[in-house]
Amino acid sequence: MKKFEQFIFGILGSSSKQWLVILLTLVALAASVMMLPTKIVLAKMLPGKSANTYSIYIHTPTASSVEQTRQVAQCVVGYLQKENEVTDTEVYLGQGAPLDYAGLVKGSAFKNSENEAEIVVNLTDKHEREEPSFMMVHRLRPTIKTNCEAIVPGTVIEMIEQPAGPPTLASVVAEIYGRNYENLYKLSQKIAAIFKKTDGLVDINIMADDPYMKFELIPNSDKISRSGLSVEQVNNILYLAFEGMVVAHKNSKNYPDQIGLFVRLSDKTRRLRDHSRKALETKLASLKLMNQKGMLVPVNEIVDIREVPASPTLMQKELRRMINVTAETDLVSQVYPLLDAREKIMNELAKQYKIETTDYLFNLRLTDKKTGEVFDLKWDGEMKVTLDTFRDLGAAFIAALILIFLLLVVYYKNFTISGIVLAGSFLSIIGVIVGHWVADLVTEHTFFLTATSLIGFIALMGISSRNSLLLIDFAKALMVEKGFDKQHAIAVASATRAKPIMLTAIAIILGSALLASDPIFGGLGVALISGTVAAVIVSLIFIPVLMYRAKAMDFKPEESDA
């Protein structure tokens, strides 16, 4: 303690040493802040969380049958069955699995078609399992996707992990707005192709119907009325024959529901020979309708068959037509692949479109050079939540700074001293960033600067301001009550307060040690630990220098009180 007192006393005694301390602090601040843009420390909203379950979504192309979807699901399940840590797996065909947080925003509840399936994978308890679920997903994803997506061409398989924080539609969502659906779909395909080429983006999906051909039966009203039939009759019988209908009910005493009487053509006679116009025509020729005179009329005689592209489902957001292109990230933060992809879009599509940036930070506007058609590209999903959260936390941070400053001004009735305390608090950011860099070096996976790190940093502000506060108060008391000179009072105060400052710091460090190992709150733990270390150094060395240089710290001894 004595040595430390002399050390501080020494620094305060020499102007060049004081400048050295200030310079070193500023260099450290600049160096640590530079770690963010240079991507030495990576930012992400929330890191992956190891869970005991994850889901796999299967989307076969829009006009696929449930049998085709089942085939893909069986392929996926085949790979899952080879895993030792899987306990059971449920396949929900044609519908969403029981709703969970992820499914809530991914539209799981609305799935109701033959080309959708969801698989729930349950694992052994995460404490008895070495591999975290996100590593398992990372390992299985390439195998499952390459082998099972090929079964039905155009299939997209998504591996959905439990979100660590609030759920989002996907990690990266590009909302593409435009007026003409066909051009919009073409552009979204181009964007999807760029996503596929971007490192770190996986499970790319265009959330729109895949184009497919359908046969349109055009009722020939002339022939229909001449044969004594009606269009409605044609519609009904066609539906009844191929889709089937419950035409009547039987009430049952010993069964909870009514029993329906379901009529349809038999499986053997219902099926078409192949996917062609001819096969359809032949089938319709053998399906006959009875007119009022009791004569049978084959369906093909009263309709014309035409092959046309099916009209796709149209999506709108805020009253504008839109197509979503979504992608997940594989272990990496979504921020950097997104910026990559954006860069690529700006380069590769520059030939065809005039590209300009619009409002919200990364959003783009694409104007077709030939037709002048305007498309907007807006980023949504986890990216937007991340930006919003970091923006809000940043604002919270600034608000906290102002509040602390005002509090200190009220307490000390002096701007300079309040400024010193604030500067000291802010410098703990050095520790936070360096701490993340070190954590990233020592851990196996990437250690991200997350929203919880920011929360930690904000909390640190208060903690380090407390250190400075106690220091200033003590030095002031020494000067006022005991009549010490400034240099001495500050040196003594630093040395005396060093013990409680260290103690509370150690308490925080030990208190946060267990947090640091947590996948989600790790950022907070690391921020608190390393930030506290920085705060201690700053408040014991840098703050005394500032205090010494500040005129506001010139306190005269109170003669009457001594």
Added chain:
Amino acid sequence: MKQSTYKVRDIAGKLAKGFLHNPLTPILGAFLLIIGYISLEIMPREEDPQISVSGGTIIVPMPGASPREIENIIVNPLERKLREIKGIEHIYGIAMDNVGVVNVMYYIGEDRQAANQNLYDKVFQHMDEFPKGAMQPLIKPFDVDIDIPIMGITFYKKDGSNIADIELFKVVREIQQELNRIEDVSKTEIKGGKKEQYNIEVDLGKLSGYHLSMGQIVQALKALAVDVPDVKGRTQENKLVIFGVKNAIESIRDVENLIVAQYMGSPIYLKNIATITDGTDIQNFKSVEITHRKEKRFSPLEDAVTLTLGKLAGANAVVIANEVKEKMEQFRPKLEKMGISYSITRDYGKRANDAVNELVDHILITIVIISIMLVFFLGWKESLIVTFTVPAILAITLFIAYLSGQTINRITLFAFLLSLGLLVDAAIIVIENIHRHLHSHDAVDKSLDEIMVEATDEIGAPTNIATLAIILTMVPMAFVGGMMGQFMKPIPANVPVALVASLIVAYIFTPYLGRRLLKKIKMHHHQHHWQKDQAKEEGGTQ
């Protein structure tokens, strides 16, 4: 005891003085610990905090319309009308064949009741503007708490069991009824259930062979399956005689022997042209399949039925899950006999409990580590005092969290862990100052009481301001918007409470316990070279 000469300046000193000899102080301490423990036990546990998301879906079916038509005449006008409602963040419109869907998302934190009401009002006020041919719109508000099931039980047939799909469904329906009776269980749902149905599969070849059309079959079936209410006849004495026509379909045989038409004078029965089976709803493409581990190998994928259970908002997931599991154990022998097995495929109760217990363990370990650290720096008695304050502070915080209707979840406990490092500070600062005063050489002249009060009071003002500063840093976090803001809400809600509690506990209990556990050091002058004293001498010489 001689009268204290020290003049108390701060609330810290006042509290310390007031409680130092109060007989209620130990009772208050015990009381705090007990209510804390009770709160921990009875507070509802969840894994993730409740996020109140309001929104809804409006579904307008219009048979026969193409997506473009739907977009123009249903989705666009409806969206325009919904824009009139305040508080809507996003509107999504989906135009498909035959149906238009509009999803509405309110800003996070909008009042759910009012939001839903507005949605209903807006749609029904403009009912007359829907196009001809559009059917009654369906409005479904969504509710995270009720919609996300906390339990999932998947039933499947045991090996070699030949129970029919329909039987399986019936059993699950019965169990659904039983489990729905459990307190706080809200929505239950069955996925993968196969309904009983008579399937009449018509052979196209035979149909044309007998010169028949599908329409005739439908008419014949409709004529047969008529249910008429009982007829009330009267006798001449005005007594009621009740009679009714029995439903003609009693079994599958009645359907088979239905005469569809006459051909060349002989009747054509339905069984002549169609295969009729008592089966399941074959037109339903939805199904559930399960594969599960049996020793080393996996069973092949087989049909299954999943029953899911939701809970009411604010209910304890752990309690419900345990009760459900208990009930299921009771059913097990009966199910086994019928050839049905089940696995619990989702158990949020267990997850919540695990997450909570893990964090509670972390908190305990952290307290132990901190107290060991303090033993080295301050001595075991001082360490003991600080260690006591932690559960007392947490108890107050928990109790207040319970009163304000919060649940114990990952984020609440995270807030506690975050504050743990901060809330021992006040006690450490107080005890360190007491320690320093006891060891200072003017301690001999003062009574123990006076030292306690003075030491506490001395650091009162800066500690108050510093704690206030930390509280102020937490306050703006309450204004973070969006889902993330909702998710983090327990932090700004609980950390300030814990910090205020830490001040009060430090000022009341640290001097109280210090008075009883700590003693003045028998001082020889200049045995301890405390900087303060030494500095005084040095400072004086300069």
